[in-house]
Amino acid sequence: MKKAFGIDVGGTSVKMGLFGEDGTLLEKWSIPTRVENNGVNIIPDIAASVKEKMAETGLSREEVAGVGIGVPGPVDDSGVTHRAVNLHWEKEFNVAKELSDLLDGMLVRAGNDANVAGLGEAWAGAGRGYRHIMLLTLGTGIGGAIIVDEKIYTGITGSAGEIGHTFISDDTKEICNCGNSGCLEQYGSATGVVRMLREELASSDEPCLMRGTKLTAKDFWEAVKKGDALCIRVAEKFGRYMGRALSVAAGILNPELFIIGGGMSMSGDVVLDYIKKEFEKHIFHACRNVKFVRAELGNDGGIYGCARLVLGNE
Amino acid sequence: MKKAFGIDVGGTSVKMGLFGEDGTLLEKWSIPTRVENNGVNIIPDIAASVKEKMAETGLSREEVAGVGIGVPGPVDDSGVTHRAVNLHWEKEFNVAKELSDLLDGMLVRAGNDANVAGLGEAWAGAGRGYRHIMLLTLGTGIGGAIIVDEKIYTGITGSAGEIGHTFISDDTKEICNCGNSGCLEQYGSATGVVRMLREELASSDEPCLMRGTKLTAKDFWEAVKKGDALCIRVAEKFGRYMGRALSVAAGILNPELFIIGGGMSMSGDVVLDYIKKEFEKHIFHACRNVKFVRAELGNDGGIYGCARLVLGNE
Known part of the structure; x- marks a missing residue:
């Protein structure tokens, strides 16, 4: 062998x-x-x-x-x-x-x-046995990959799956690393979540477990799990952008499985739950039966x- | 043979x-x-x-x-x-x-x-010689297809390319044929254009070539070509929704070519121009070099x- x-x-x-x-x-x-x-x-x-x-x-x-x-x-x-x-x-x-x-x-x-x-992941991780897969890595940025029958769908120049730099909303005027504005990465990455949290904290004096701490996505998700109201609102925003974006991706690609990886996926199924809640509202019926799982192979x-x-x- | x-x-x-x-x-x-x-x-x-x-x-x-x-x-x-x-x-x-x-x-x-x-179209029409193609038909509804190396990309249940029923905006509260609301088809189809035109006409007394006529997408595009200000505003709306949606599709699929077909494509390159204008604002640099052409084979x-x-x- x-x-x-x-x-x-x-x-x-x-x-x-x-x-x-x-x-x-x-x-x-x-x-x-x-x-x-x-x-x-x-x-x-x-x-x-x-x-x-x-x-x-x-x-x-x-x-x-x-x-x-x-x-x-x-x-x-x-x-x-x-x-x-x-x-x-x-x-x-x-x-x-x-x-x-x-x-x-x-x-x-x-x-x-x-x-x-x-x-x-498709071959040896969370995607074993699935034919049509989209993977997203939610870390500092957002990476994406489309895998069909254990082959990479590259697109014409190798950039297919780059959902992190697709336009989702002009709710922010900040410029993304790519030079555009309104990219999914600005809302759905760890960086994006921390930015939205910082804005939410600045907008009121509402008590929050994250006040006065070094703002990290990891601690943020822990606060969400503990029921922190302000953090839950930010998690709902995260879910709204990500759920909408993935409903569009699913409508275009009709995948069988979404695998969510990257640093943020380590915070548990709660991350998926917020995405799925919004996804369900927008997904076209013919593309509805897609599963969400977390990546298994880490780095x-x-x-x-x-x-x-x-x-x-x- | x-x-x-x-x-x-x-x-x-x-x-x-x-x-x-x-x-x-x-x-x-x-x-x-x-x-x-x-x-x-x-x-x-x-x-x-x-x-x-x-x-x-x-x-x-x-x-x-x-x-x-x-x-x-x-x-x-x-x-x-x-x-x-x-x-x-x-x-x-x-x-x-x-x-x-x-x-x-x-x-x-x-x-x-x-x-x-x-x-x-990929085999014998506007897509001859291109490897990665997305086709959209803009008619009563919006149809879509993804063709890679002259093979249909079907997705897991045959619904890939269904961009017409992906969420684009909640600017309308009307319900789409699919049961959801905010689908691209509600803005980018001939039906969607006529709906937006009707709303624009109702919102003011501004003169317009379309007033008092049977509102059709065909006549609408003729009025746009004649420089009708109200119709041009509606065409810009059409372009905004379609351009954003196609920038997302291009970010995910990294195609070489968009082919625009269906009844509305018969109105000429003006339809593509409004889409491209907004597309350019949002497209990720790595997926930018995609061409737009109109379908050649008609029915x-x-x-x-x-x-x-x-x-x-x-």
């Missing part, structure tokens, strides 16, 4: 995993992401680490099905990335080909990090999905 | 076409749709007409690649329809299998009518797409 490497490139570290053909994670390690000099060392560092691990475990070239790599930027289905700001990559280049060349022509496939995390979703890029795609 | 039948089932007539393998429409005719008795005659009538045409043109069973059929309701990728109100079909059944059984086991594939119309899109279901899918 052939093995595979799954490599998830983040802005500070590169997570690496060695997998068995059946999806078993055999070993996991990480190396620093060297972003200096426009990140020219990142791919060579990864190639060196893969070779080192092969030597260390006595794996021959023939025993490796290939390497999957996820990067934080759009990647089209030929493996070309156009930009990855967090890695200081500013030029367009073929990530898959560059890594493959450094690994003596080994099979390498590349994907966007949110997309491969979605693929990982490992990416390396699982990367491995899946090169395993079981016969 | 094998031939194929493309059959588009509507509420009043069934459009039928005989196609060459290269997509040439060789012959076109129609039969009435007999909806009485829960539409039990519809499929047998179609089978009889196909057999008659084969006899008339001397086509043997071996010379026919198959039959594609489009129906006005969700159809999943196994050919099962769950309901088609306009045909008085209330039960779930396998359209493809039922027609195939009446044609001595001939290959039959079934699809939703909007989806096959999209496939037709024949459906039969083309149906033929494509059984041609060239080796």
Whole structure:
């Protein structure tokens, strides 16, 4: 049985995993992401680490099905990335080909990090057994991925699933990181929730468990669970934006399953409950039977999905 | 070279076409749709007409690649329809299998009518040469289809692309045909445009070319082209809702091309211009390079797409 490497490139570290053909994670390690000099060392560092691990475990070239790599930027289905700001990559280049060349022509496939995390969940996590899946990661921002029959739906330039930067409401005039205003990310991410909480706190003297604390999404959801009235109002706002956005996504994609991941999903099913309440009000009857679950693989979703890029795609 | 039948089932007539393998429409005719008795005659009538045409043109069973059929309701990728109100079909059944059984086991594939119309445009119309396409039909309602690499993206129950019933705004309290309120169809369809025009006319005595006329979307767009100020305001509203909705669809799907069809598209590129103006304001930069074109095949899109279901899918 052939093995595979799954490599998830983040802005500070590169997570690496060695997998068995059946999806078993055999070993996991990480190396620093060297972003200096426009990140020219990142791919060579990864190639060196893969070779080192092969030597260390006595794996021959023939025993490796290939390497999957996820990067934080759009990647089209030929493996070309156009930009990855967090890695200081500013030029367009073929990530898959560059890594493959450094690994003596080994099979390498590349994907966007949110997309491969979605693929990982579909293959080995909360999405096992489902055919049409949309994954959302609710963290500092909002990532999205569409997985159909264990394949990533990339769109024409690798940006499909980018629901975080779709317009949801002009209730805020603040500018989003993307340059537009009114993006879902401004309401539904951890950052968005904290912004709405800060505004709500500033608008009155109403008592609230969060007053005088360092405002974090984690503590916010704890306060919601404890019944804090002000926080519950903010959670309802969060649910209203997210529920509406996901009802639109479901109307367009007709998925079987929404997987909610990212830091905020760790706060429990309460996060899903607020989304579902609004979702139910707007969803078209023909697309109604979609389930909501939380991601299962946490930070490992990416390396699982990367491995899946090169395993079981016969 | 094998031939194929493309059959588009509507509420009043069934459009039928005989196609060459290269997509040439060789012959076109129609039969009435007999909806009485829960539409039990519809499929047998179609089978009889196909057999008659084969006899008339001397086509043997071996010379026919198959039959594609489009129906006005969700159809999943196994050919099962769950309901088609306009045909008085209330039960779930396998359209493809039922027609195939009446044609001595001939290959039959079934699809939703909007989806096959999209496939037709992708294959032989405005979408030739594009890989990722979303088609919208703006008529009495709004239909939608997602076509990737000349294949229909159906979603889990055949309802993908149903953007007409996604929530866009609660500016109206009227109830949509689907039972919800605030659906895109209530603003972006011909019916929606006429509703907004009626409201605008009632709100003031401002002169308008449409006053005292039978309000139709066709005349409305003519008035817009003539520079009628009130109609232009309504067109801007139309563009605002449609542009926002399509920016969301583009953020999720990252398509290469939007094809706008249906009755309203006949009024010219002015319809697209109002959509694009608002679209540009909201679209995420990574999904920005999407083109807008009008459909080319008119009412024949459906039969083309149906033929494509059984041609060239080796």
